[in-house]
Amino acid sequence: MSEMIIYGGHRLSGEVTIGGAKNSTVAIIPAAILADSPVQLDMVPNILDVKNLMLILESMNVHSEFVDGVLSIDPTDIEQSALPSKTIKSLRASYYFMGALLGRFNRAVLTFPGGDNIGPRPIDQHIKAFKALGASVSEDANGKIKIEAGPDGLVGAPIFLDVVSVGATINAILAAVKAKGTTTIWNAAKEPEIIDVVTFLNNMGAKIRGAGTDVVRIDGVKRLIAKNTHTIIPDRIEAGTYLSMAAVIGDGVLVNNVIPEHLESFIAKLNEAGVNLDINEDSIYVHRCDNFKPIKIKTLPFPGFATDLQQPITPLLLKASGDSIIVDTIYPERTRHIAELIKMGANIKVSPSDHIIIISPTAKLTGAVVDAGEIRAGAAAMISGLMADGVTKITNADNILRGYDNVVDKLTNLHAHVELINNTNLIN
Incomplete structure (x- = not known):
């Protein structure tokens, strides 16, 4: 399996184009x-x-x-x-x-x-x-x-x-x-x-x-x-992942090839959290944001908030001014990212009886060795690694490659410092 190495702390800027869904x-x-x-x-x-x-x-x-x-x-x-x-x-x-x-x-x-x-x-x-x-x-x-x-x-x-x-x-x-x-x-x-x-x-x-x-x-x-x-239509989950990433560690990022109507519930939550977005016909510009508000998220079938986006938005919520809550009604046990983010210093806990995720303000994340247990858990680790001080190694990074198109090239073009090790699996 591949490993992704992220040298954190570099703010992102520029443009990224979303791939097919x-x-x-x-x-x-x-x-x-x-x-x-x-x-x-x-x-x-x-x-x-x-x-x-x-x-x-x-x-x-x-x-x-x-x-x-x-x-x-x-x-x-x-x-x-x-x-x-x-x-x-x-x-x-x-x-x-x-x-x-x-x-x-x-x-x-x-x-x-x-x-x-x-x-x-x-x-x-x-x-x-x-x-x-x-x-x-x-x-x-x-x-x-x-x-x-x-x-x-x-x-x-x-x-x-x-x-x-x-x-x-x-x-x-x-x-x-x-x-x-x-x-x-x-x-x-x-x-x-x-x-x-x-x-x-x-x-x-x-x-x-x-x-x-x-x-x-x-x-x-x-x-x-x-x-x-x-x-193929644009990937709304990839788009949401880059929107979250741009909001929490971006200095102004344009996300191209999106269908905003497919992201309405997600955009509403970003707005609620204090993120300023310029929404165009097929692109979204994400302004730098330094003050986030806590929010509550409940995943639902479309057009509700997508279960695949509850993990990519989690790192952003670590920077909110109070506790945020996520309830995943689609896959209540979708919590594999939490233990990995805790290794980096994230203040998150899960209620064992009802699987409610409580995300509390976290002053700083520190690079660590974490595992991409599945695609979207890997995305959460990836965003957290970009935010963190120091170096983050993500093991089982093939799970990220399963769902994110040309991810290292796209991150590099946004001025992130990322590399893949033992990557022999993508289509050449």
Whole structure:
């Protein structure tokens, strides 16, 4: 695993351009195997999750090439084959191959997906959706999940999700897009990344309505043909991370390639904390801020405050004039960053009974050896390292590389002093 070395205390300035959305990309790449033609994607982030998804594609004889942010995928000679278990376990988003393979072949067999350890993330709603479409689901002693349609293939049906789930919504869409008849997903998630996936599919001939609302309707089609390059939307989580970073240790930073409407709840909290922002059509300028106010955050499904942004905003709240509180209703156990920030001197505690995070004023952070236990915990450690006196070493930095596009280059361009050691994993 890579290590990130941060020489802290250098204030940031300049511009940073946000890459394509990780959470769109990791769903659209599996969705590409539903196409009956080659597919081309633009503004694809250079992250480890893309590399791992390309390895999974190759195991199915789906050839792909990634050059300068453009990913070409050719699924026309796809073969049903055993997927690489180690790679499947390396990222949670591998579960999108369940819906995509089921939609393509009426059958999917793969190892239980892995990814970040941020508490329980069951796939029961995914399974419920597949069963509603007429598939049977079983698991063998080795942890492989087998999903098979009935003799008549998948048949459109109403799907009622018990909880709002981005993954289950997308997987249900992938399975239903070529099913016979009409599928209606009730209590669907509304995230922008879902709209992006649906836009990709509709541009190939899918018939999907209602993306971005809680009711999505899919009329099954027989073929999907890509006619144009699909451009991935900007990554709102990467954008929020740089906005937090710029606010707490910036001398004026322009964050380019953002969709402010996707960040409204996050921007509202930055404003509440005293951060002065100039919001433009596709960029946000963050003014230097030396006085932060304490705030309360409760994570919620979109358009609420994103769970993926509660950790990147935490270092900023250490500089507030009073106690801030974070309640993560999506993943209450998403607290792996806290012990690491405490090593640097952060004054944070978690209520063990209800997982409420209390962030108290902290006069100074000091560089230390900390661990990036998962993507967003790594982002919190990274921002804290930039704020800290001395040198911070982040171990397991591959987790940061899984979610942040060309992160060292971007930080360096902002005048941060950062380097990677043993980095052999990104796409060259």
